[in-house]
Amino acid sequence: MSTITDINTAFPIRRLIRVGLLAAVALLMSYPLLWLVSSSFKPESIIFSDAGFDLNHFTLQNYIEGWNKLGMPFGVFMLNSAFICLLAIVGNLFSCSLAAYAFARLQFPFSRTAFAIMLVTLMLPMHVTILPQYIAFQSVGAVNTVLPLVLPKFFAVDAFFIFLLVQFIRGIPRDLDQAAEMDGCNKYQIFWYIIFPVCRPALVLVAIFSFLWTWNDFFSQLIYLSSAENYTAPLALNLFIDATSGESAWGMLFAMSLITLLPLFVLFMLFQRQLAEGIATTGLKG
Amino acid sequence: MTAISLKDIRKSYGSLEVISSIDLDIERGEFVVFVGPSGCGKSTLLRMIAGLEGINSGDLMIGDVRANDVPPSQRGIAMVFQSYALYPHMDVHDNLAFSLKIAHVDKAEIDRRVRLAAEMLQLEPYLKRRPRQLSGGQRQRVAIGRAIVREAEVFLFDEPLSNLDAALRVATRIEIARLKERLPDTTMIYVTHDQIEAMTLADRIVVLNGGRIEQVGRPVELYDSPRNVFVAGFIGSPAMNFLPVDLVFEGDVARIERSGKPLALVRFAAGGRTGCERGTLGIRPEHMRIGTAEQALISGPVDLVEHLGEVTIAYLRLSDDISVTVKFERTRDLKKGEVLHLTADPADLHAFDQSGLALARPGGVEASA
Ligand SMILES: Nc1ncnc2c1ncn2[C@@H]1O[C@H](COP(=O)(O)OP(=O)(O)OP(=O)(O)O)[C@@H](O)[C@H]1O
Ligand SMILES: [Mg+2]
Numbered sequence: 247m248s249t250i251t252d253i254n255t256a257f258p259i260r261r262l263i264r265v266g267l268l269a270a271v272a273l274l275m276s277y278p279l280l281w282l283v284s285s286s287f288k289p290e291s292i293i294f295s296d297a298g299f300d301l302n303h304f305t306l307q308n309y310i311e312g313w314n315k316l317g318m319p320f321g322v323f324m325l326n327s328a329f330i331c332l333l334a335i336v337g338n339l340f341s342c343s344l345a346a347y348a349f350a351r352l353q354f355p356f357s358r359t360a361f362a363i364m365l366v367t368l369m370l371p372m373h374v375t376i377l378p379q380y381i382a383f384q385s386v387g388a389v390n391t392v393l394p395l396v397l398p399k400f401f402a403v404d405a406f407f408i409f410l411l412v413q414f415i416r417g418i419p420r421d422l423d424q425a426a427e428m429d430g431c432n433k434y435q436i437f438w439y440i441i442f443p444v445c446r447p448a449l450v451l452v453a454i455f456s457f458l459w460t461w462n463d464f465f466s467q468l469i470y471l472s473s474a475e476n477y478t479a480p481l482a483l484n485l486f487i488d489a490t491s492g493e494s495a496w497g498m499l500f501a502m503s504l505i506t507l508l509p510l511f512v513l514f515m516l517f518q519r520q521l522a523e524g525i526a527t528t529g530l531k532g
Numbered sequence: 533m534t535a536i537s538l539k540d541i542r543k544s545y546g547s548l549e550v551i552s553s554i555d556l557d558i559e560r561g562e563f564v565v566f567v568g569p570s571g572c573g574k575s576t577l578l579r580m581i582a583g584l585e586g587i588n589s590g591d592l593m594i595g596d597v598r599a600n601d602v603p604p605s606q607r608g609i610a611m612v613f614q615s616y617a618l619y620p621h622m623d624v625h626d627n628l629a630f631s632l633k634i635a636h637v638d639k640a641e642i643d644r645r646v647r648l649a650a651e652m653l654q655l656e657p658y659l660k661r662r663p664r665q666l667s668g669g670q671r672q673r674v675a676i677g678r679a680i681v682r683e684a685e686v687f688l689f690d691e692p693l694s695n696l697d698a699a700l701r702v703a704t705r706i707e708i709a710r711l712k713e714r715l716p717d718t719t720m721i722y723v724t725h726d727q728i729e730a731m732t733l734a735d736r737i738v739v740l741n742g743g744r745i746e747q748v749g750r751p752v753e754l755y756d757s758p759r760n761v762f763v764a765g766f767i768g769s770p771a772m773n774f775l776p777v778d779l780v781f782e783g784d785v786a787r788i789e790r791s792g793k794p795l796a797l798v799r800f801a802a803g804g805r806t807g808c809e810r811g812t813l814g815i816r817p818e819h820m821r822i823g824t825a826e827q828a829l830i831s832g833p834v835d836l837v838e839h840l841g842e843v844t845i846a847y848l849r850l851s852d853d854i855s856v857t858v859k860f861e862r863t864r865d866l867k868k869g870e871v872l873h874l875t876a877d878p879a880d881l882h883a884f885d886q887s888g889l890a891l892a893r894p895g896g897v898e899a900s901a
Contacts, residue, residue: 421617429631430605443621
């Protein structure tokens with residue numbers, strides 16, 4: 247530590263260069279986002295001609311118009327997204343932790359093989375399964391409902407979460423299970439009263455990532471949802487781009503994009519600490 | 533009345549037999565301690581009684597019921613884990629109440645029992661704390677409290693004090709002794725490495741080795757008349773000294789010779805055997821006295837001296853490359869290299885035959901020749 251400070255005080259120029267370089271890279275990386283923010287407050291006409299941020303042209307017009315542009319308030323799409331996210335989170339929390347508990351603690355025939363197969367599905371590209379899945383859901387008439395998007399979450403299809411939780415549960419001392427067994431718990435009670443609550447740091451992680459991945463999902467929502475009133479926020483954003491006429495409403499698109507980002511931002515603020523903690527303690531003792 | 537009875541109990545992991553043919557009866561209200569070297573199967577045996585480990589063959593009787601296949605929670609047994617195994621997400625009250633909650637005991641009764649246990653263990657100020665906010669000793673008490681709350685007939689302890697520091701260990705040991713006094717009808721089985729815990733707490737000690745029972749008896753009995761070399765070496769600290777000797781069996785009595793020289797005053801019962809065989813003479817460090825060169829059982833130079841204040845321990849190196857430990861009361865001035873001549877009361881000597889079994893005590897000790 248002290249040697250670093252020494253160098254810094256001994257060579258102020260060097261330090262200046264370093265900080266300047268880091269700032270430049272940071273700016274470069276965040277430029278698209280900054281551009282998005284500034285553009286959303288500019289009149290449509292100057293978005294592509296005027297790259298800087300000009301307070302004289304500041305306007306909220308994009309937000310006001312964009313909110314109602316698509317025939318219904320943009321909030322409806324946000325709520326659609328939120329509903330799907332909520333179900334996905336609940337589904338993942340329970341199904342993945344139950345599956346993980348089984349892999350980590352129960353002895354059943356071919357458990358090792360099953361675990362290996364589960365891990366292999368981690369590497370399976372989504373595009374391989376999407377077609378058969380679509381056909382299956384179509385045959386039961388579930389297309390254009392939320393079912394194809396949330397039902398699988400209740401059957402522990404997210405191998406990554408299962409893997410994460412298995413590692414976490416393996417770190418929980420087995421004495422805890424056995425103490426609960428002596429206290430009269432059956433396997434389900436051990437899971438519900440002991441393992442599930444002790445897994446909380448890992449479950450926070452699962453919930454947050456479920457939310458992120460579902461909220462930001464575009465592809466599968468595009469495939470399964472076809473009527474506008476079922477659209478989620480990402481699909482609604484896509485409506486602002488009109489590829490055929492070339493008359494896309496860029497300003498409104500940027501404004502609504504920012505609104506769509508807002509929940510993620512708030513979530514990150516709220517759970518920043520738990521996120522870091524969850525990642526740090528995963529696999530360690532509860 | 534017999535509380536627990538093990539009949540020809542066996543356990544193997546694959547082809548490895550870790551418990552081989554254990555027979556043991558434990559009386560109601562008895563405090564039984566399992567001791568033995570690491571890996572001898574103490575924990576396994578305890579966990580088999582608890583029901584956490586399956587039994588391959590034999591009968592486990594709890595009361596009059598064969599309990600081999602009874603689930604752990606229905607055996608009327610509570611267990612205190614070495615790691616305490618407190619539920620980290622529950623406060624002390626909930627930890628204590630958990631088993632009752634699972635059993636759907638009504639709330640007033642839960643409260644009564646939790647309060648009683650908390651009072652017994654001085655846990656009242658901590659009822660609202662999580663385990664991680666407790667000291668090691670307090671956690672230990674919560675773990676014991678969980679057993680008390682269940683009002684189980686049998687308590688099992690697996691090395692409950694091994695995670696505590698020396699001072700706390702003594703204090704908690706005394707607390708466990710008090711707890712036993714308060715619960716005279718509760719049978720307790722206690723696993724430990726610690727000799728002092730075993731000697732002080734036990735009504736009976738079971739010495740295990742390699743999955744077998746070497747000897748069962750009251751603490752003093754094991755100390756005074758160990759049945760074989762293993763028990764003799766295991767019970768007592770510092771451990772008993774062993775010297776290779778020749779046993780001369782003469783029908784009724786056995787004489788002992790060392791390097792061809794008879795040890796005049798020492799006699800054991802030969803049990804009708806005749807002939808000669810290699811054997812072992814055992815003398816506890818605390819039973820040796822300094823004597824004259826003519827009387828000496830053992831003579832040798834002092835190699836190392838340890839002054840503990842209360843006692844002085846000297847290590848002698850004998851000519852035939854055997855080390856002998858001697859324990860003297862109080863402080864004694866001994867110099868390295870000084871030759872000591874040691875004797876012992878014949879009644880304090882132990883002899884073991886070739887197979888390691890103890891010879892019976894001499895009927896009467898002959899006067900010095
Ligand atoms: N699940 C298992 N699979 C295979 N062998 C096992 C298993 N559990 C225990 N053993 C073996 O059984 C033997 C007895 O183990 P146990 O834990 O009962 O010993 P212990 O007397 O309690 O030892 P310690 O004093 O070190 O706690 C050991 O040799 C151990 O290696
Ligand atoms: Mg053990």
